[in-house]
Amino acid sequence: MNTIAERLREERLRLELSQTELAAAGGVGKTTQINYEKGARNPDSAYLSALAGIGLDVQYVLTGLRSTTFGQGEAQIPSVGGSHPATMGKHSWSEGLSAVAMYDIEAAAGDGRSLEQEEVESTLYFPTEQLSAQGLDPAQVVGIKVRGDSMDGTLADGDWVLVDRSSRDPKPEGVFLLLVHGERRIKRVQRVAGGAWLLISDNPRYEKELIKPEDMKDVKILGRCEIRIGKVL
Incomplete structure (x- = not known):
């Protein structure tokens, strides 16, 4: 995956979320989400920060390099709007992140x-x-x-x-x-x-x-x- 748009879509599919669901988690509308994935607009920091909370690999979306926290076992993603943090296997999603x-x-x-x-x-x-x-x-x-x-x-x-x-x-x-x-x-x-x-x-x-x-x-x-x-x- 060579672009932010492509990597964002890849992460959405990895999390098994629809465009509507990911848009809601990021605090944007579905049209904005579609534009992000088309490369017509770049996601902003507030959107990415919100999605980090449900397990999206922000480092990968921005740079193409996987975070050390991600890819270590099957992701357990909470429902959108859930109160508990996303985890990677037995680890908190924020482990290894600053x-x-x-x-x-x-x-x-x-x-x-x-x-x-x-x-x-x-x-x-x-x-x-x-x-x-x-x-x-x-x-x-x-x-x-x-x-x-x-x-x-x-x-x-x-x-x-x-x-x-x-x-x-x-x-x-x-x-x-x-x-x-x-x-x-x-x-x-x-x-x-x-x-x-x-x-x-x-x-x-x-x-x-x-x-x-x-x-x-x-x-x-x-x-x-x-x-x-x-x-x-």
Whole structure:
């Protein structure tokens, strides 16, 4: 299966659910579900998070790689709307998965507050083992929704990106979640002579922004952007 749409349909069939049933479990209408499976629309994080709760392998749908939790015996899927968690054999569906809080960078952009003070838009679950293999501590990872086109070519409007909050050193250079004058932004950070930083938008339509050493008090690195989750073009 090569596309998100195809893998989503495969997972629905594995769970032995109709399009109507899966749509209800994900909080969408049947027409939306059909569009997801046709590839006309991409499922959003709230939908995928809801389906993780009934045993859908979100990791597989997004990446094509099976989660370590899945495929270990026959799935026991609860009825849609049931109160008990889905299990895989004798294991809870969440065993081996790490919950990652997902925030909207536009909604969570106020006055330098920590992300923990902001409203979590949704929660996605990722295999702990795979996060660790990427050098990521699941406890330090958050998801951020990209807003705007300033990082086009690297990150598109509406993409999600996993941010490692434990990595706040601009060496080596990379793409970071920043707090600039109380506003959260995602930019490429480059160190320049004299201790200044250059904030770069990968979209060439946007000018580079020089942060002088004396202005560093107004800029804070919140974490390094590590993994993009977005539409396959």
